[in-house]
Amino acid sequence: MTLKPFLEVKNLNVAFPTEDGLVQASNDISFTVARGETLAVVGESGSGKSVTSLAVMGLHDRKRTQITGQAFLNLESGPVDVISADAEVVRKLRGKAMSMIFQDPMSALHPYYSIGNQLIEAWSLYNEGDKAAGKKRAIEMLDLVGIPDASKRVDEFPHQFSGGMRQRVMIAMALINNPSLLIADEPTTALDVTVQSQILQLIREMQKEFNMALILITHDLGVVAEVADRVNVMYAGKIVESGSAEDIYYRPDHPYSIGLLNSIPKIGELDSKRLVAIPGQPPSLINLPRGCSFRARCSFSDRVANNLCATTAPTLDTKTTDHFSRCHLTEAELVKARKESGGI
Amino acid sequence: MTEPLLKIEGLKKHFPTTTGGAFSKVKGTVKAVDGIDLEIYPGQTIGLVGESGCGKTTAGRTILKLYEPTGGKITFEGQDITHLKPKQMKPLRSQMQMIFQDPFASLNPRHTVGTLIGAAFEIQGITPAGGVEAEVQRLMARVGLNPEHINRYPHEFSGGQRQRIGVARAIALKPKLIVADEPVSALDVSIQAQVVNLLEDLQDEFNMAYIFVAHDLSVVQHISDRVIVMYLGKVMEEAEKVDLFTHPRHPYTKALLSAVPVADPIKGRKRERIILQGDLPSPVNPPAGCVFNTRCWKAQDKCRTQVPELMQIGKDPSHRIACHFPED
Numbered sequence: 001m002t003l004k005p006f007l008e009v010k011n012l013n014v015a016f017p018t019e020d021g022l023v024q025a026s027n028d029i030s031f032t033v034a035r036g037e038t039l040a041v042v043g044e045s046g047s048g049k050s051v052t053s054l055a056v057m058g059l060h061d062r063k064r065t066q067i068t069g070q071a072f073l074n075l076e077s078g079p080v081d082v083i084s085a086d087a088e089v090v091r092k093l094r095g096k097a098m099s100m101i102f103q104d105p106m107s108a109l110h111p112y113y114s115i116g117n118q119l120i121e122a123w124s125l126y127n128e129g130d131k132a133a134g135k136k137r138a139i140e141m142l143d144l145v146g147i148p149d150a151s152k153r154v155d156e157f158p159h160q161f162s163g164g165m166r167q168r169v170m171i172a173m174a175l176i177n178n179p180s181l182l183i184a185d186e187p188t189t190a191l192d193v194t195v196q197s198q199i200l201q202l203i204r205e206m207q208k209e210f211n212m213a214l215i216l217i218t219h220d221l222g223v224v225a226e227v228a229d230r231v232n233v234m235y236a237g238k239i240v241e242s243g244s245a246e247d248i249y250y251r252p253d254h255p256y257s258i259g260l261l262n263s264i265p266k267i268g269e270l271d272s273k274r275l276v277a278i279p280g281q282p283p284s285l286i287n288l289p290r291g292c293s294f295r296a297r298c299s300f301s302d303r304v305a306n307n308l309c310a311t312t313a314p315t316l317d318t319k320t321t322d323h324f325s326r327c328h329l330t331e332a333e334l335v336k337a338r339k340e341s342g343g344i
Numbered sequence: 345m346t347e348p349l350l351k352i353e354g355l356k357k358h359f360p361t362t363t364g365g366a367f368s369k370v371k372g373t374v375k376a377v378d379g380i381d382l383e384i385y386p387g388q389t390i391g392l393v394g395e396s397g398c399g400k401t402t403a404g405r406t407i408l409k410l411y412e413p414t415g416g417k418i419t420f421e422g423q424d425i426t427h428l429k430p431k432q433m434k435p436l437r438s439q440m441q442m443i444f445q446d447p448f449a450s451l452n453p454r455h456t457v458g459t460l461i462g463a464a465f466e467i468q469g470i471t472p473a474g475g476v477e478a479e480v481q482r483l484m485a486r487v488g489l490n491p492e493h494i495n496r497y498p499h500e501f502s503g504g505q506r507q508r509i510g511v512a513r514a515i516a517l518k519p520k521l522i523v524a525d526e527p528v529s530a531l532d533v534s535i536q537a538q539v540v541n542l543l544e545d546l547q548d549e550f551n552m553a554y555i556f557v558a559h560d561l562s563v564v565q566h567i568s569d570r571v572i573v574m575y576l577g578k579v580m581e582e583a584e585k586v587d588l589f590t591h592p593r594h595p596y597t598k599a600l601l602s603a604v605p606v607a608d609p610i611k612g613r614k615r616e617r618i619i620l621q622g623d624l625p626s627p628v629n630p631p632a633g634c635v636f637n638t639r640c641w642k643a644q645d646k647c648r649t650q651v652p653e654l655m656q657i658g659k660d661p662s663h664r665i666a667c668h669f670p671e672d
Contacts, residue, residue, distance in 0.1 A: 044532040162623040192395035193559065194620045197603040201619060219533055222562075222605030226612045245609040263537035265566035267604045270586050272566055274544070277537035281502050 004074050005032035006180050006213040007056065007098075012069035012083070014048070014055050021286040022066075025051040027237040029069070030316075033213040033230075035180060040216045040224040040245075042260075043234035044282060049217045052234075053183045057100050058082055058090035073097055073181070096126050099174035103186035105166035109158040115142070115169055116154035119176060126177045141172040144209075145202060164195035168202065175206055182207070183215045188223065200227060221264055225249055233257050236283055236293035239316060243323035253325035253334050255298045262342045276342055292328070300337050304328045347422060348383040349520055349553050350407070350440075355380050355416035357399075357406045361628060374627050376402040378577040379416070381654075382555075386520065387547065389554040391568030391585075393561060393600075397624055399577040404523045404557045408440055409433055421520075438468050438517040445526035447506035451498040457484070457509055458494040464516040483512040487542060504535035508542065515546055525557045540567060561604050565589055570662075573597050576627055576635040579654055583663035593657050593670045596636050634668065642669045 014026040026048040033039045041049045054060055056071045072079040075097060082090050102108045110118060119138035120131060127134070135154065142150035145168040158166060167187060174182060184203060188196040204227060207214050218224060224231055224245070231248040233241040233256065241254040252258045259278040280297040283289060291310045295301045301309040314326045319334065329337065357377040362368040377399045384390050392400045405411050407418065409425065418426045425436065444450035451460055461480045465472060472479035481491035487508040489501075498506055507527060514522055524543065528536040540563065547554060558564050564571060565585065572582040573596065581594040592598045599618040606612035620639045625631055631638050637647040646668050654666040 044534060164623050192624070193561070193603045194395060194599060195623060197605075197617060197619050198621075200605075220605065221533070221607040222612070225607045225609045226605045228609075249607065249609050260534060261607065263534055264607060265540075265562045266607055267562045267565060267601070268589070268606070270565065270589060275537040275541055275566065277541055278534040279538070281504060281535065282532075 005034040005037075006074055007033045007215075008070075008072040008074065008079075009052070009056065010070045010072070012052060012055060012071060013067065014051050014060065015066040016064065017066065018286070023285045024237050024288060025285060026055065029239055031232055031239065031242065033181070033215060035211050035213050036207070038207065038214045038216060038227055038229045040218065040228035040231045041234060042218060042221065042224055042231060044219060046236075046282060046285065047234040048237040049234050050185055053100070053185060053215060053217060056082060057094060057098060057183065058085075058087065059100075062087065075180075095122060095174075095179070096177045097179060098181040098183065099177075099179040100183040100185065101167070101170045101174045101187050103189050105163060105170050105190065108170055109166060111158055114155050114157055115161070119154070119169075119173055122173050123176050137176065138172075141176050142169070145169070145172045145175075145206070146198075147172075164191055164198060167191060167195075167199050171199075171202060171206065175210060178210055179212065180210075181213045181215070183217070185217045186219070187216070189218070189220070196223075203227075221260065222267075233260075236288060237285055238293065238326060239324075240294065240326045241324065242316070247320075247323045251320070251323070252338065253319040253323060253331070254294075254327050255300050255329075255334075255337060256294050258334075258338055258341055259297075259299075292326075299341070300329060300333070303333060346385065349386050349421060350382070350384045351417075351419040352380060352382040352407060353417045353419075355382075355403070355406060355418065356414040357402050357411055358414040372628060375577045375630065376627065377406060380572070380574070380579050382407075382572065384521070384553045384555065386553055387551045388570065389547065389556055389568045391564035391571040392555060392557045392574065393559060393564050393571060394574035395559060395600075395624055397576070397627055398574040399627075400557045400559075400574050401525055403574070404442075404525050404555055407555065408442055408523050410442070435468075438464075438470075439519050440521040440523070441514040441517070441519040443507075443510050443514045443522060443524040443527045446530055447503055447510055448498075448530070450510060451506060453498050456495050456497055457489070457501075460498070460509060461513050461516055464513060468517060470517070479516075480512075483516055486546075487512045487515075488538070502535075503531050504538060507531060507539050511539070511542060511546070515550065515552075518550055519552060521553045521555070523555045523557065526559070527556075528563060529558065529560060536563070543567070561601065573600065576625065576630050578635055579664075579666060580636065581663075581665040581667075582654075584660055587658070587660050587663050591658070593663070594665045594667050595640050595642055595669075595671060597665075598671055634666070644669070 010030050012029040016023040029052050043049045055067055070081045071083050072081050116138050120134035123134045123137050139150045139154050147153055147168055188199050228245045231245055232239045235256050241257050262276040278297050283293055292314055295309045308328050314328045316324045316326045319325045319331045356379055358373040358375050360370040361372045363371050394400045406413050458480050462476045465476050484491045489508050528539050556567055568585050570584055571588045573580045575596055581597045599620050602618045622639050625638055633648040633650055634652050637643040652666045652668050654664050657663055657665050
């Protein structure tokens, strides 16, 4: 891509000091997202996918969080590192340059204020003009996200909207100032599947309309397959694999991704053969084991010579063009592993 | 065929809605479950699917008589249990158990695992050969927990392990029927497969029948022999699994299946998708006629006035749908 990516995250670390020790929630994270591109971040709970995005949005309490590394937003006025920038500077970027929608539309809206008031508040942060102009814009946005009868419903309250409608309102609010980066954190997890497909379609349309860089955080491998250009697979705070959607689904290069893809039942596969589960459970993020974090659950670590997996943490290396994996196994061995574990 | 283990005919569960306050009056009813039929045989798994509010959880609970049915008949091993009192139900409870969705809320945090699993024996007044503790440890080992952890409390376990405690508790008395209400939906993807495999192994071992209540169609497809699709308290379609997933006849089933994201970038993006408009209507005030008519792209006047009967369709004699204008 010739265009400079809109977001460049470099060696980002996020850690929380607790009574039990330091929780290393995000560990050496680097990635980029360009405008018009969709990056999906997949991982289980505690893998660090949300923590990373919250750091980009500047939403961690800086007093209680140790954040190192850089995250550049390449604005027209020049790049800004949102990690080192003043909190006030980041606050002025939030909502305008970058925006976020959250998992639970039930709790993300204020129950006391009308939908219109909440949208107007978001709009008036960055726009001159009276309330009437704000309301006009609010109705426009509600219309755009597919809320029927927007001019009437703008005066209604969150409890009068269904879950799917509230998520539409959240999207309208996130996009009202025309951001260049949208982070959607599990935007459809709380919704029913028929409503999920409506919302995913809407997010994709909006991405086109506003030419946004989109980061979609999810644990649903089906959702990822349908919308992502690139995929980062996270495990225990680290990106363990990164590549195009096709790379990740057809040529996964990390034993965790291979295991994950094999462990989900696929719709349309009717022979009900036994699922191949990944044994064990993710490690605690306090005092991570030496070496590879996935080793305890990996079926292939015995193939690496000199017990390397137990002693040395693998780095995120190129396996094939534009496809990275944090594994000591060679590409040839990974291809073999893929075949053995069910032939993806 | 032999006698079914459990037979449900026209099961209904209605909840009154009230005006609230001291002189609360009933102002209407929510027909959470409005007439479902079901037959289940030993070793069989029936999947009950639908979106939130369709009544699948209420159906599961009413079948086990955790709710008193409003209408219909429940027959368990030839015995009519529809209106049995809790005391009369007690001896039957060892035969029918439940696994709950939320492994964080369904285990008493003040009890050890030993007490939680052992409670089944205590309540039924059964002393297993070798004593309760030995039996609990045997069960723990069977579901993949370390028997040495018998004195630990629920908070010391992860979500997947807690769900294993729930499973151990349910199978303790070797029941013939288990209703599992979204047993894996609170678990991480890599852990879901572990629990699904465990449930399948236990079924093979004890020949239990499962009623598997879930919204995740891919898990239901994997585990079920037969599937019932519900919408606003009513059965829209029911069929053997292969028939339902390869040849759905009800527009709702078709839309529901097409909405499931496929974990395959090329196939997933090429797939024809039916995007339903709007949301699930309120069950307090369901649409007249066919309950699905407000979101159905095939709806005509007839659908808005006449309730379609659940009728047999196609080659499979047990494939039934409730629709005036079925898909080909």
